[in-house]
Amino acid sequence: MIAFLFVLLAALALVYVNLSTLAKGKAGRIIALSVLVLLFLSMTFRDTWAGSVAVAFFAVWLPNALLFYIPWTLYRIGYYFTQPHHLSRHFVRRVSRGLLGVTVGIALAMFAYGVPHNDDYKMMDLTVDLPSQYTEGFTAIFFSDIHVDPLFKAEKLQRFIAQADSIKPDYLLFGGDLADVSMEQLDAWGYDSLFKMLTSKAKVAAVAVNGNHESMQERAGSNPNDWMRKVGFVVLDDSTACIGKACFTGRTDYMVARGRDVLRRPLAELIPDSLQLTEIPQDSMGAVAANESVAGAPVVDSLADTAAARIAYDTTVVRRPWILLDHQPKGIEKGHVGRFPDMALSGHTHDGQFFPVTFIINYVWKVAYGKGALGGVFWLVSSGFDCWGPPVRFGSDSEFWIIKFKPHENVMPE
Structure with a gap:
């Protein structure tokens, strides 16, 4: 249980770091914090239709987002310590927006296929x-x-x-x-x-x-x-x-x-x-x-x-x-x-x-x-x-x- 909580907190921290680069300065941090608050609220009100929909989306999107965020974050860290010049904030922002679009698209595609497939049980x-x-x-x-x-x-x-x-x-x-x-x-x-x-x-x-x-x-x-x-x-x-x-x-x-x-x-x-x-x-x-x-x-x-x-x-x-x-x-x-x-x-x-x-x-x-x-x-x-x-x-x-x-x-x- 402790190991699971540690992994979950690390994943949420990684999501926050990447979402906070979607916009400049304080606006990016507000976006990232809002997403995390929405995630926790959806868990709290999971017995409602809206809460269940939000939980469903985050549950599919989060693990797929991590598949992209982990290597991208490691690249940024490696670049920071090995290159004389840092990555430009404009470039990081463009990549972050691109990754968000790709991962949301993957999540929606999985819903389009996965919901009917779940209904068609064997x-x-x-x-x-x-x-x-x-x-x-x-x-x-x-x-x-x-x-x-x-x-x-x-x-x-x-x-x-x-x-x-x-x-x-x-x-x-x-x-x-x-x-x-x-x-x-x-x-x-x-x-x-x-x-x-x-x-x-x-x-x-x-x-x-x-x-x-x-x-x-x-x-x-x-x-x-x-x-x-x-x-x-x-x-x-x-x-x-x-x-x-x-x-x-x-x-x-x-x-x-x-x-x-x-x-x-x-x-x-x-x-x-x-x-x-x-x-x-x-x-x-x-x-x-x-x-x-x-x-x-x-x-x-x-x-x-x-x-x-x-x-x-x-x-x-x-x-x-x-x-x-x-x-x-x-x-x-x-x-x-x-x-x-x-x-x-x-x-x-x-x-x-x-x-x-x-x-x-x-x-x-x-x-x-x-x-x-x-x-x-x-x-x-x-x-x-x-x-x-x-x-x-x-x-x-x-x-x-x-x-x-x-x-x-x-x-x-x-």
């Missing part, structure tokens, strides 16, 4: 061969990073709901980062009804975890976990649920844990076979609510209106595939002892979302996108269903995954 298919001890297969839809905000198009979610209805998955698995606005705003915009429609498409259960943007909502006073439960998700917050043919563990996101000033529970405490299994029948809406706790710890209902009398306890150890959901693909914690998940699912990275971040992201994460292995566990990282900030995809795709878990077939010897 359906990705994956077949997972289950180990020999599992004999029952199932289908899951995995999606992550919706980031509902004033620029998000409800029609995109409606299309997804229709496709989920045609697929008829056993499970809907959500990998975190639901919204960048308050839960009250989601209700006002009608997203509570839309997400209830979505979760109802899961034949067994819709399972969700929180992401780093949920930590921002918690700090602002919202309760994203309760909202997701209200619309039909089984929210796993450093907890495990064995529902139907599979067991799921959902990790508390690192930033959520930091915001709550708590430590994430060791994964060894969340292994399904070491837990008391708890299952709750379908509620009146057809959604399955389920949760588990370590023996001796309190059981918390997954839906706010679920009566304690409806909880049915199952203390029989059943071997079922174990799927881990962890918003950020940081891998399995060091020192983990015991059973490992059969598969892990993450989002968060957006596969960089747009150039040049699509190039940098592969140096930030060991598995920035797609299939890979972390800590000996098969890991799938999605680029996300939508975007943070600008609804722009340039060099990456919006998507959701259809995962078919293929059962092991016992072949009788001839």
